[in-house]
Amino acid sequence: MAKKAKNKKAKSIEETLWDSANKLRGSVESSEYKHVVLGLIFLKFASDKFEERRKELIDEGKEKYLEMKEFYNMKNVFFLPEESRWIFIIKNAKQEDIALKIDTALHTVEKNNPALKGALPDNYFSRLNLDPSKLAALLDTINNIDTIKDKQTDIVGRVYEYFLSKFALAEGKGKGEFYTPKSIVNLIAEMIEPYKGVIYDPACGSGGMFVQSIKFIESHHGNKKEVSIYGQEYTATTYKLAKMNLAIRGISANLGEIPANTFARDQHPDLKADFIMANPPFNQKDWRASDELTDDPRWNGYEVPPKSNANYAWILNMVSKLSENGVAGFILANGALSGGGDEYKIRKKLLENDLVEAILILPGSMFYTTDISVSIWILNKNKLARKINLPDTVKNYRDRKHEILFMDLRKVGIPFEKKFIQFSPKQIEEITKTYHDWQQKDSEYKDQPEFCYAATLKEVQAKDYSLVPSKYIEFVNRDEHLDFDEKMTALQGEFTELLKQEEQSKKELLNVFKELGYAIKL
Secondary structure: OOOOOOOOOOOOHHHHHHHHHHOOEOOEOHHHHHHHHHHHHHHHHHHHHHHHHHHHHHHOOOHHHOOOOHHHHOOOOOOOOHHHOHHHHHHOOOOOOHHHHHHHHHHHHHHHOHHHOOOOOOOHHHHOOOOHHHHHHHHHHHHOOOOOOOOOOOHHHHHHHHHHHHHHHHHOOOOOOOOOOHHHHHHHHHHHOOOOEEEEEOOOOOOHHHHHHHHHHHHOOOOHHHEEEEEOOOOHHHHHHHHHHHHOOOOOOEOOOOOOOOOOOOOOOOOOEEEEEEOOOOOOOOOOOOOOOOOOHHHOOOOOOOOOOOHHHHHHHHHHHEEEEEEEEEEEEHHHHOOOHHHHHHHHHHHHOOOEEEEEEOOOOOOOOOOOOEEEEEEEOOOOOOOOOOOHHHOOEOOOOOEEEEEEOOOOOEEEOOOEEEOOHHHHHHHHHHHHHHHEOOOOOOOEOOOEEEEEHHHHHHOOOOOOHHHOOOOOOHHHHOOHHHHHHHHHHHHHHHHHHHHHHHHHHHHHHHHOOOOOOO
8 A cells, every 4th residue: 555645844935935045055154145135035025015005106096106215205115216126136037147236226225215224235246256046046936925915924024033043043153143032032022011112222133122122012002103212233244134124124223323332332322211122242351441431421330340241331331221210131141140359349239229120040052152051130220110101000010129039940941943942932921920920019929949039138138249040049959950150159169268278277387487497488
């Protein structure tokens, strides 16, 4: 009896596109061809929107306005001159100079639409010397996607998210810093609830924090016109990715005039944000010279962050940008939770100023580009007045003065892409509920062993201002759950004590010899 053929699972649009993009491998690095692929997807989407609006004008009997950009911009549609339209690109897809034609198309789109200034790939296609046949095959694949067919589904946004995550995976360790895993971004958005007001990200990468903020607003029936978005990005190519990523979703944002270093050239010096969401570079070294930025107003009232590590410089930058009732959710390496020197002094003052609201330690293997252990920090300028912009049903907040919620999420998560971990929607809901229950009056919040604990400032002071969650959360077998950083801190303490004992022994021995009349050096 003949075996029945197995039904093959149909490939998604994203998978089909990824397969086509992979054909560019060999002559082009993945760090380069992401701009090729995403630039083409953007052009197809812009063209589909343009043709849709063009048809509307014809149907309305306004043929004489077909080439007037104002009649496209008024509907948030980019105006495309003839040489920038997808139909022109496809018509010339088999020509040897197709790369030059694509570069011209992207340049012309940007030139005709000020909102896209600095957003699109610049001479990528001509410079990369792409195989014309492989490029033509990629164009054919993209041509089969109707980017606006389903009004309820953000097809292009979905493709962007898929590609950004796949590129981050493909580029591996040390690269792909432009992408924060989606489930972490979702969790931060659901926790701090950026419903309306000013949103800021000082290291915005490809703009994922902003995209998720808008999705949060839409899912809670808010109005995205009630938020203003500000950000900054240092890497030029990632700055372009962010501008494209936001443009395809119709999200207006001020990312600064140029890509620039947030510390050396703050492009939003007077900004006060209601919400900050960020994933700054971990443990950034030599971020300033010894004599630079020592009098920067962003450190107002705090020690100058050490030049050996920028973690606390990022924290103080964000604190300085928070509005009177602002809240920040960001990711940092676990080393920032403890440690001494100027970082200790800054952390102590942050706690005494009652800015730290919650610390969540994350599972390992969540990031595609690093194995480092990380935590989410929630800072809150005013624990009682915050949430004033949210619906009345969630305004019943209790006094959480000098109280910090610690959560250990190291056992939470589901497998992703075989070797990575992500949070499921249900897990995000449970984590968020615990946090919001703790914030509210008459809630069901209770400390839970091996998961969460609400500590007072006095308890944190007793632990020498450490923010390592495992110092507070109850564990059945504490030794098995000590965080690596906590173990290292304990070992360093033991080692320092041994050195002290050795020095004391040396001194005692020298005194003995001195009393006997011998001058001995050890």
